[in-house]
Amino acid sequence: MNVYASAYGITKFRKDNTSIYSLALESAIDLIKRFDIDKDSIDGVIIATSSIEPYIASIVSEMLGIKPKIAHKLEQMCSSGSSAIAAAYSYIYSGICKNVLVIGVDKHDTIGKRLDWDNSRGEFKHPAHWAALYAKMHMKAFNTTEEQLALVTVKNRDNAINNKYAYFQERITIDEVLNSKIVVDPIKLYECSYPCDGSAAILLSNKPSENSIKVTGIGEQSLGASISSITDFTSIESTRLAAKEAYDMAGIDASKVDIAEVHDAFTICEILAYEDLGFTERGKGGKFIENIDKIGIKINTRGGLLGTGHPVGATGIAQAAEIIRQLMLGYRIGLIHNMAAAGTTSNVIIMENEI
Amino acid sequence: MNVYASAYGITKFRKDNTSIYSLALESAIDLIKRFDIDKDSIDGVIIATSSIEPYIASIVSEMLGIKPKIAHKLEQMCSSGSSAIAAAYSYIYSGICKNVLVIGVDKHDTIGKRLDWDNSRGEFKHPAHWAALYAKMHMKAFNTTEEQLALVTVKNRDNAINNKYAYFQERITIDEVLNSKIVVDPIKLYECSYPCDGSAAILLSNKPSENSIKVTGIGEQSLGASISSITDFTSIESTRLAAKEAYDMAGIDASKVDIAEVHDAFTICEILAYEDLGFTERGKGGKFIENIDKIGIKINTRGGLLGTGHPVGATGIAQAAEIIRQLMLGYRIGLIHNMAAAGTTSNVIIMENEI
Incomplete structure (x- = not known):
């Protein structure tokens, strides 16, 4: 079984009042328009985020007008995005999904910025x-x-x-x-990355398309x-x-x-x-x-x-x-x-x- | 590729002051002891929860003394648990993991109990x-x-x-x-399920063991x-x-x-x-x-x-x-x-x- 990345979308990284839902929608719509993706072919939606809002994958799916089989949020702090790619890869590999939309999204004030649990710090x-x-x-x-x-x-x-x-x-x-x-x-200050608002999306698929890229390694x-x-x-x-x-x-x-x-x-x-x-x-x-x-x-x-x-x-x-x-x-x-x-x-x- | 459920663990469902981390640990330890599982064989830990704490999968893994490859939280409100089973199934199917511990855990006062986002209600x-x-x-x-x-x-x-x-x-x-x-x-009141504290754990594996159960359908x-x-x-x-x-x-x-x-x-x-x-x-x-x-x-x-x-x-x-x-x-x-x-x-x- 091969897994292919066939599309991507992105938002401007910024700080404003856009809701986490609209922000997620923005990169997904960019992906769909940029690569002329048939929305109905998307049967998995994973949202990588450290935001606390429940049910965000189904909410954003409803906003997009799609009805996926697999839909859930995935959180692992700053690694959430690539962890979600491994999950999407696996859903395709197992045959449960054919086309998984992976959306990463967060606001600048997310609790995912620091690990307050870690008292050893x-x-x-x-x-x-x-x-x-x-x-x-x-x-x-x-x-x-x-x-x-x-x-x-x-x-x-x-x-x-x-x-x-x-x-x-x-x-x-x-x-x-x-x-x-x-x-x-x-x-120093300019050696620190800056917490901001932003979203990005990619589509992983079970079939190659024109221009698609093969996922060959996951660790x-x-x-x-x-x-x-x-x-x-x-x-x-x-x-x-x-x-x-x-x-x-x-x-x-x-x-x-x-x-x-x-x-x-x-x-x-x-x-x-x-x-x-x-x-x-x-x-x-x-x-x-x-x-x-x-x-x-x-x-x-x-x-x-x-x-x-x-x-x-x-x-x-x-x-x-x-x-x-x-x-x-x-x-x-x-x-x-x-x-x-x-x-x-x-x-x-x-x-x-x-x- | 076949996927097998080879162990389970559970806690008493209750209301007390146990932390979400300790509660998750409790069902995992019950599973490990009940089925004499080699902790070092666990290479995936998924925590199904609507709790907001970030990085909970790595935190609980550290508490358990294991170092998994795959570790993340998964949230889809009341469906989080079975969504996590589909994820674990897929990680095994894809070959990324051999033995995935899936822990479901929540406290009675979780924000996952109701969907405040849904203004159509x-x-x-x-x-x-x-x-x-x-x-x-x-x-x-x-x-x-x-x-x-x-x-x-x-x-x-x-x-x-x-x-x-x-x-x-x-x-x-x-x-x-x-x-x-x-x-x-x-x-009526006695027709409503009761939000409480509790945790349960199961282990999915790529190989059968004595008594293990095959996962044959996921929808x-x-x-x-x-x-x-x-x-x-x-x-x-x-x-x-x-x-x-x-x-x-x-x-x-x-x-x-x-x-x-x-x-x-x-x-x-x-x-x-x-x-x-x-x-x-x-x-x-x-x-x-x-x-x-x-x-x-x-x-x-x-x-x-x-x-x-x-x-x-x-x-x-x-x-x-x-x-x-x-x-x-x-x-x-x-x-x-x-x-x-x-x-x-x-x-x-x-x-x-x-x-």
């Missing part, structure tokens, strides 16, 4: 605290510099300028990043929920394990990936992703960003979370929408990397343009 | 209002009586006495039901979210469609079902289920309950929602746990029927003891 519950821990430990272990971290923001903000759906539309210099307010040393790993379950802050173990699963399933290694969307919730996350996804050796993430223009692989072409904003449940689907778009434009192998709650969960998805 | 948002509509219309169309409705409570409360995990443990007479407070005419259908999407209140259309899917997949018809758990959120729901699942003809549900002792099929042997209580996300899993238990004891074909939001969504699962 003490008073330090803002995600910048765990990002700072990773950054400090990586700098100490591998001489990674503040300038290297800042380069991630500069690159991703540059990429966001070419993405009209991105929250940020202004170029930023390395000095502006370095001189922005210290949130938690060494993480997920949850290693706990509290930050105390992490023993080594120089690497994201869950990402390494999820990547191995996904590469093995696709039958490829990291060197084959042409384009990737990685989870840059903070600058250090992208540096870690380079290493944990195998794009470079352990400890070489800082050098990798310095030389990224000379390296073949494209990373976070839509602007990443740092450039587009981070509407929690929408992020994994927006990443997938970008990879599908880029593969439809000609790239061959794409990778999506999503993670949640200080990297205690990671998801890696591989898609291939087989034409 | 006007001021009448309590679920008893839609139940009363179905009851009135069924009585008018088919001469169904208040006594017949009341018999559902009498039967299910009787069954609950033999289930130590049930909320209600007292026998009730038909007169007590008929003389209980009218909630929404003609639905789901969502037809909308608002009550205005329902045009005929004498039958639950989503149940009829979900049942057809499940029977077709299992290659059986209703006459083959030996034992069923049906969604008796209100007495009228069970009467409708008899008809919509095909156990009797349209309009004959009232006669069916009058003669149920003479009919081969066993219905709601654990006490149903009316006898055990209704912890929203736990209900579908508790129903499945009962069917698995009964099939392990010797019944051959079992059916689980779950529905949500005035019957706008229904789920039907068929399991078989192949020994």
